[in-house]
Amino acid sequence: MTNEVVRDVIVHDMCLRDGMHAKKEQISTEQMRTVAAALDKAGVPIIQVSHGAGLGGNSLQHGFAPHANEEYWDAVAPVLTRAKMSVLLIPGLGTMNELRSAYEHGVRAVHVATHCTEADTSPQHIACARELGMDTAGFLMMAHLNTTAGLVEEAKKMESYGAQTVYVTDSAGYMIPENVVEIVTALRNELKPETEIGFHGHNNLGMGTANSIEAVRAGATRIDASVAGLGAGAGNTPLEGFVAVCERVGIKTGCDLFALMDMAEDIIFPMMDHIVRVDRSSLTLGFAGVYSTFLLHANRLGEKYGIPPRDILMELGRKKMIGGQEDMIEDTALTMLKEREAKVVGA
């Protein structure tokens, strides 16, 4: 085919998955269709669509979306002309039955996600995805909580289970470019040449774009981002910003920059309930190394119990809480409240 798109990097949009977190899981099927159609038209090749916590995400822990994942996939699939749909699967939350259902509803790629030290909870799920013929990535979350050598070891496990891509996932938006370069370089040297490397950034320290560009320069060929950064914490790497820098430095993404800029302005910003940006709480996430999804929970519970969200987030960072432990935010707030009341009484 002569009109095959040439890309140095595959940009993977997160608006309709990570973006669900920024919307407290409340995105309508109509909004999903509008966003997906615009992404497809702008040449974004893969679009993640599901509850913010992925398969099995509907829960008191992670919030209930107005629709089942199946309804979202059925809404989005018909508007896609060239992009494919992906999903997130965190073992311990999502299951293989749900993955099979995703495949039946047109999903063709998956991030199988584990905490960065627990890759050995993913072999069943990675194997199942490969059996289904899906584009299969292993996704090492909260990667800043492991050493480079440790990440290499975990990445090799995922590769051995059948992952075709292994992601370095900066869930807390904690990394700075030199960290990313060191890790991606090590993975590129140690993994098989045919295994792709991905980077998923959050913008809590304002480093999303810089980290992603450095990841590509160090050998990553998959970048997760979302238009206007719609996502947890201070958002994902802003997709249009990343594509703009790629054009400046000669990295081919195959995406239409102006279409993405228009989409950010006309579709995504008007959807936001709060401006997704670096602010006091989201900067705290990046500074303390806390899972980005904790942002809105900490803000809400801080208000409920009269404790500054920053104090709660710093404590969660100190206790090394990881993705999926949202219940521990309220628990931590309650314990802090008891301690503070005891101090007042004691004084």
Next chain:
Amino acid sequence: MANKVKCALIGSGNIGTDLIYKIQRSEFLEPVWMVGIDPESEGLARARDMGLKTTAEGVDGLLPHVKADGIQIAFDATSAYVHAENSRKLNELGVFMVDLTPAAIGPLCVPPVNLDELENTMNVNMISCAGQATIPIVHGVSRVQSVEYAEIIASLASKSIGPGTRANLDEFTHTTSSAVCKVGKARRGKALCIINPADPPMIMRNTIYCLTDDEPDQEAITQSLMDMIEQVQRYVPGYKLVNGPVFEGNKVGVFMEVAGLGDYLPTYAGNLDIMTAAACRTAEMYAEKILKGEFVLEGAA
């Protein structure tokens, strides 16, 4: 030792090893055999040091000794995949099986909830560590008023989770969710599990959310939960309420911690203790019946 029922332990990993300590302290049970599959395994060596007979040839290595050594109860801490076959072979020889895998082919047991109701059967299932830690709480709410939905979140220290559980998280999820309904008596149930590698390791934490049909009776639920926690503490002293119950609309939130006795793994691994202690207590109930002649084990052969 004539007044104790002789036991075999299948699976020489974390759970099997911790069980040795629990059973050795029991009035009614005596650990005799440990079954593994790797002759070099540390678990088998440790079992030998603790005075048990061992085989590295799986359940088939145990079968010839069942009669001669008078084995009447076996604990299976292997995996859901091999449990059915292990159970069949041992049941045939008249050995009662306590299943610590998520296979769940026998009735599900959470001692403070339904141990008294279990009938004589050749196989009981202990669900999962998360199930043992959370279902008493779900039941503590549902015995006061009907629960439309219960959700449990178990956070476990990475160092306490062996390769078997890691490779089979889906079974863990399915079995625990289903037991939240069957034993906890919620109409719908969901189980989530998180493995946290923090160093020093975090103590097992469990959060339980229940959605009641009607507005929760705060006083009755709180009292029921305190009673239930006391029941569990009788066999797991480190079972503790950290925060809650928190009432928000029809949602009841309970934040628990389980510290272990530190028998095999350190105290953070409360998940190990609550599972092995529950299995041991369940086996003791049957052992008492066996010793009194109220439960006659019959092999097919």
